[in-house]
Amino acid sequence: MAVDNAPTHQDHARPAVPTLEEVAERAGVSRSTASRAINGGLRVSPEALAAVEAAVAELGYTPNRAARSLVTKRTDSIALVVPEPDERVLSDPFFAGTLSGLSASMADTDIQVVLVITRPGESERTVRYLRNGHVDGAIVVSHHRNDELDRALLDLRVPNVFVGRPLSANESDVQFVDTDNVEGGRLATQHLIDRGCRHIGTIAGPEDMSAGIDRLAGWRNAVLAAGQADDAVAYGDFTIASGATQVRRLLADHPDLDGIFIASDLMAAGALSVLTELGKEVPRDIAVVGYDNLGVAASTSPPLTTVIQPVVAMARAAGARLLDQMDGSPRPSEPLIFAPELVVRESA
Template sequence: MTRTDGRSKVAAAAEPPTLETVAAVAGVSRATVSRVINSSPKVSPRVREVVEAAIARTGYVPNRAARTLVTRRTDSVALVVQEPETRLFGDPYLSAIVRSVGAELADTDNQLVLMMVRTAAQQDRLERYLRGGHVDGALLVSLHGDDSLAGRLHDAGMPVVVGGRPLGPGADFVYVDADNVGGARAAVEHLSARGRRRIATIAGPQDMCAGVDRLRGYLDAVPGPALVAHADFGRAGGAAAMRTLLAEAPDLDAVFAASDLMAVGAMAALAAAGRRVPEDVAVVGFDDADVAGWAEPALTTVRQQVAEQGRLMTRLLLERIGGGGLGTSAVLGTTLVERRSS
C-alpha cells in the first residue's frame, strides 16, 4: 500500500514552473509561449499580453541557455578596459564610464561583463573569448596606439563601439568622444585672457586619442613658445611633470594639465616649490572629476560629458546588436568650469 502523507504534493508544488505550466495557465500551446519568450513577431499583441500575464502569475523564469540556442543571443555585453585593474579603480573617468554603462543596461535584459586587459597575452585570450560567442557585442575604452582589436572584432562580425577616437587605421565601427581639441583650446585661451604668457602643458600619453587631441588644442592656442611635459593622466605623473617644467622654465606662470588628476599633482608640486596658485602659477585641468571641487584651491577645469558618453556608447551598441544599423560616431561638447585655481 502506498503511503500518502502529503509530502509528494509539497514536492510537486515546490517544482519550478515550466513552459507547460505557463501554457496551461494562458490557455495556449507550449510553442506559443516559446515564441513570446523569444520575442517572435508571429504572435498577436493580445496573445502576447495573455502569455506575459501567465508568466508573471506563475513566476516562470526562462532558461537562458535554451533561449540562446534559439535566438543566437547571450544578452551579455562586454566592456573592455585596456588598462590594469589599479588604473580602472583609481581613474575617475574610467570609473564613471563603468557606472554609466551599467546604469544604461540596468533597464534592459543585458548583463555587463567587465574585462580588463593590458598585455598581449591577455588580449589574445580576450579576443578568443569575445569571438567565441560569449557576448553579443563589445564596448572598448582606453585604447592605446594603433590597437587593432576593434577592427578585428568588427571583421569577425561582432558589433563594436569605441570610447574615444581610434588613433590607428580603423574599420567601419562607430565611436563616441569628447571635443578634446576644443576643450584644451578653451583652457589655454582662458589662461591667456587672464594675462598669462608663459603657459605650459602637462600632456597625456601620446598613444591615446585624448592625450594627442588635448596637446593639439594647447598648441593651437598657446600665445608663446610651447612648454610641454608628458605624463600618464595620473596624479604622481602630474607632479613629476610639473617639477620638470619648473626646472626647464622657472618663469612659467600657468599650466594646463590634460587631466584633473595631473592638475592636482601639479598643484602639489607647485606648493612644494613655494609657488602659489593662482597668484604665481594659474592651473587648469580637464575632466571636471570630483577631485576638481575638492582641490585647494578649487580647480578650474574642462568638463566633459562622461556619463552621457557611456550611455550613448551603450545605446549605439544595443542598436547594432538589434540590427538597427551602423549608427553614427559622435563628438560631445565640453565646457570650461572656472574656479579659483586660475
C-alpha cells in the same frame, strides 16, 4: 532501523519552480508556441502571445537563460572593455563615470554589463573572448593605439562603440562617441592666456591615445596663435603620480612658467601637491587648468579650474548606439562629439 520518509517542514516550505510545460498548459498552447512567445514572439498570434504573457505573470515563471540563448542566439550581455591595468580601473573616476552612464543606458533592458579588463599585452585574450560569443556587443574605453581592438572588432563583426576616438582603424569604419578634445585643450589654454599668462606649459596625456594627442594639439594651437613658444611639454599617463613627476621636470626645464594646462584632473592633483611643496602659490605664481571635472577638481587645494568631459553622458550615448546596432538600426553617418565647457575655480 526505521527510516522516516515523511516530508520535512523544509520540503513544504520550498515552492515548486514553474516549468515551461505549466506555462503552456495554463495558456492553452503548445510547448513550442509558449517557447517562441517567451523568446521574442516570432510566428505567434497576438492572442497566443497575450495568453502566454498572462500565464508567465500568474505562475511567476522565469525563463532559463541558457536555453533561451540557444533559441535567440543572444546572451543578453555586453562587454565594457577597458585596456588598462587593474589598479587604474579601480582608482580613476573616469571609469566609474563610464560604468554609471553605460548602466543607465541599459536600465530599461534585461542586458547585463560585463567588465572586461584587458591588461597590457593581453588584447588577444579579449578578442578570443569576444569571438567566442560570450556577449552580444562591446563598448571600448581608454583605447591605446597598439591595442588594435578597433581593427579586431571590425574583423569579428561584433557590434561595438568606442568611447574616445580610436587611432588604429579608419575613423569612418568605427562608431565612436567623444568630446572635442582639441577644442577643450584650446579652451583651457586660452583661459590662461586671457588671464595674462605669458609662458604656458603643458603636461600632456599619453602619446598613444587620441585624448592625449588632441588635447596637446589644442594647447599648441592656442599658444602659437598668441605668439608664445610651444617648447614646454611633458608627458604623463593620466595618473596622480605622473602629474607629480612631470611638473618637477617641466619646472626644472622652464622655471619661468606662469601657467600650465594639464590634460587630466588626476595629473593636475599630483602637480598641485608638488607646486605647494616647491613654494609656488597657485594661481599667483602659476595658474593651473585641468581636464575632466569628474569630482577630483573640486577637492584639490586650491579647487581646480578645468574642462568638463561629460563622461556619464558619453557612455550613455555609446550604450544607446550599441543597442541600436544590436537591433539592426541604420548606422549613424557621423560620430557623436560633445562640446567642451570650462569650469572656473580658484586655480586659475
